Amino acid sequence: MAPPTEEEVKQKQWSEQERLELAAKLDAELDDFINSLERKRYEEGWPEDRWQEEMDKHPFFMKREPQPGDEIHPMFEGLQKLKYDPEENTCEELALNYKEDGNFYMKHKKFRMAVYSFTEGLKAKCEKPEVLSVLYNNRSAAQFFLKNYRSSLADAQKALEYNPEYAKARWRAAQCAYELERFDLCTELCEEIIERDPNNQDAQNLLKKNKTKKQDIERNKRKEMALEKKKLQRFHNLLRALDERKIKFDDIKPGRPINEELLRPKFLPLEDYPVHLDEDNTTLVWPAAFQYPEFMYSDYQQQLSEEATMLDVLDALFAEPLPLDKTGSYGADKVNVYYENRKVGCVHKVKLEKTIKEILQEKGFFVTGGSLLFYIVPKDSHTEKIFVNEERRCLFK
Numbered sequence: 001m002a003p004p005t006e007e008e009v010k011q012k013q014w015s016e017q018e019r020l021e022l023a024a025k026l027d028a029e030l031d032d033f034i035n036s037l038e039r040k041r042y043e044e045g046w047p048e049d050r051w052q053e054e055m056d057k058h059p060f061f062m063k064r065e066p067q068p069g070d071e072i073h074p075m076f077e078g079l080q081k082l083k084y085d086p087e088e089n090t091c092e093e094l095a096l097n098y099k100e101d102g103n104f105y106m107k108h109k110k111f112r113m114a115v116y117s118f119t120e121g122l123k124a125k126c127e128k129p130e131v132l133s134v135l136y137n138n139r140s141a142a143q144f145f146l147k148n149y150r151s152s153l154a155d156a157q158k159a160l161e162y163n164p165e166y167a168k169a170r171w172r173a174a175q176c177a178y179e180l181e182r183f184d185l186c187t188e189l190c191e192e193i194i195e196r197d198p199n200n201q202d203a204q205n206l207l208k209k210n211k212t213k214k215q216d217i218e219r220n221k222r223k224e225m226a227l228e229k230k231k232l233q234r235f236h237n238l239l240r241a242l243d244e245r246k247i248k249f250d251d252i253k254p255g256r257p258i259n260e261e262l263l264r265p266k267f268l269p270l271e272d273y274p275v276h277l278d279e280d281n282t283t284l285v286w287p288a289a290f291q292y293p294e295f296m297y298s299d300y301q302q303q304l305s306e307e308a309t310m311l312d313v314l315d316a317l318f319a320e321p322l323p324l325d326k327t328g329s330y331g332a333d334k335v336n337v338y339y340e341n342r343k344v345g346c347v348h349k350v351k352l353e354k355t356i357k358e359i360l361q362e363k364g365f366f367v368t369g370g371s372l373l374f375y376i377v378p379k380d381s382h383t384e385k386i387f388v389n390e391e392r393r394c395l396f397k
Contacts, residue, residue, distance in 0.1 A: 094124035095131050102138055114142040133162035137169045144172060149179040167193070174206060183214040235260065238277050241284055245357065250342050250366035266369030273302040274370060283307055286356065288372040290317060294383040295324045304372065306357035310337055310350050317376075329378040336384060338375045339365055345392035350374065 089097065098121030105114035118139035126132065140155035153176035159169035170193055177186035187210060193203040239258060252262055263274045270287035278285055284306040290299040290313075299317055314332035322330045337350040341364040348364050356372070359365060377384040 091124050091126045092128060092131060095121040095126035095135065097121075098124065099131075099135055099138065102135075102142070106138070106142060109145075111142045111145045115139055115146070118142065129162040133159045133166055133169070136162065137166060137172070140169065140172050140176075144176065147179075149176045152176045153180065153182075165196075167196070171203070174203065178206060178210050178213070181213070181217065183210055186210045234277065234281075237281055238275070238284075241277060242275075245284070245361060247360055248366045250368055263370050265371045267298075267300065267371055269300045270302055270371050275367075278305070284357070286372050287370070288313075288356075288374065290374050290376055292322070292324070292330075292376055293387045294377065297324055304356060306360070307355055309353055309355050310359065310374075311352040313356075314352065314376075329381065330376070334379055335376050336379050338377070338387070339373065340368075340375065340392070341366060342368070342392075343394065345394040347375070347388060347392075 098117045102114045102117035102121065105111070105117060118135050121135045122132070122139075136155045136159035140152045140159060143149075143152035143155060153173055156169045156173035156176060159166050160173065163169070170189055174186055174189035174193065177183075177189060187207065190203045190207040190210065193200050194207070197203070242258070249258075249262075252258060260274070265271050265274060265287045267287070267289050270289065273287045275284060275286050277283065286304045286306065288301045288304045290301070292298070301313070301316070304313065311332060314335065314337070318331050321328075337352065338347045339350060339359070340347050343366060344364075346364075348362070350359055360367070360372070375387065377387050
């Protein structure tokens with residue numbers, strides 16, 4: 001029996017049971033048809049396990065630019081060629097394409113990439129002043145945010161060459177001039193801006209700030225110059241005092257010019273306290289080292305007045321017992337003090353009642369390493385005998 005036609009199906013009065021049976025029959029026939037189709041593996045799309053990776057490579061869906069070494073999607077390469085290939089674009093189109101890229105990077109605060117894009121735009125050799133002025137101005141802005149003020153100023157000035165009425169470029173140049181402390185240029189640019197726009201509050205504020213900063217720096221420079229002049233005068237006074245006292249140095253050749261570095265003490269605790277004149281410019285103040293041969297130990301006085309006697313020095317040194325002195329052998333009245341003449345390899349005993357100034361003027365005394373150096377030993381002791389009779393080599397001839 002032939003199946004009912006479409007017209008018969010429409011005209012027939014179907015019971016609910018017949019409708020369900022017909023629907024089940026049609027579903028079964030559809031399943032049989034699908035199952036009879038040839039099974040083929042789907043190979044034209046993205047693998048399910050790498051779906052996200054493939055989508056990230058697709059130029060329509062990628063969230064970041066390809067990095068060096070990344071596999072480039074063919075469509076991306078094609079789009080790049082359409083946008084950047086000199087054979088596909090005019091010089092102006094290339095310049096504008098790179099400008100568009102640079103503006104995109106500026107918007108996302110990727111200023112180094114923006115500089116690169118605007119630079120590539122300039123390399124396109126477009127000759128239109130309106131395009132070149134914008135590229136230079138935009139690169140100036142990117143350099144400014146990178147705090148490359150010198151480069152930013154140069155680009156802003158270049159933009160003004162192509163468009164003398166470019167307000168943004170002139171304002172950027174004024175800002176750079178201020179940051180570079182080129183105050184006269186900043187003043188000139190601000191005045192040009194105000195001349196064209198008398199109500200430009202930003203330019204007026206920068207002009208005032210520029211004037212104040214210039215005055216502050218000039219005042220500070222004058223102070224520095226005055227201090228330097230005073231310092232130089234004090235050093236000349238020091239050299240004159242050393243010369244008047246006939247002070248001798250065992251590590252500075254006679255006649256050699258003396259500078260501050262030569263006078264810097266070589267002993268670490270004294271290195272920040274070189275010889276100097278006191279406030280009245282009449283008394284020398286010396287760094288001094290006192291060595292105890294018995295203990296291989298040293299004391300230091302960073303500021304020893306030349307007016308003090310050696311007895312005054314000993315009273316200060318032994319105001320408290322020497323930590324290493326277990327036998328009580330060291331005291332102002334229990335010790336002798338010596339200095340060494342390394343020129344001839346011998347030692348000289350110091351008369352304790354003499355002042356430091358008088359000791360320094362003795363024929364055999366030489367300043368050593370920018371400091372005074374003395375040796376302290378117990379009187380009439382075995383330590384003193386060994387120290388005095390120790391064989392010494394002449395270090396200088």
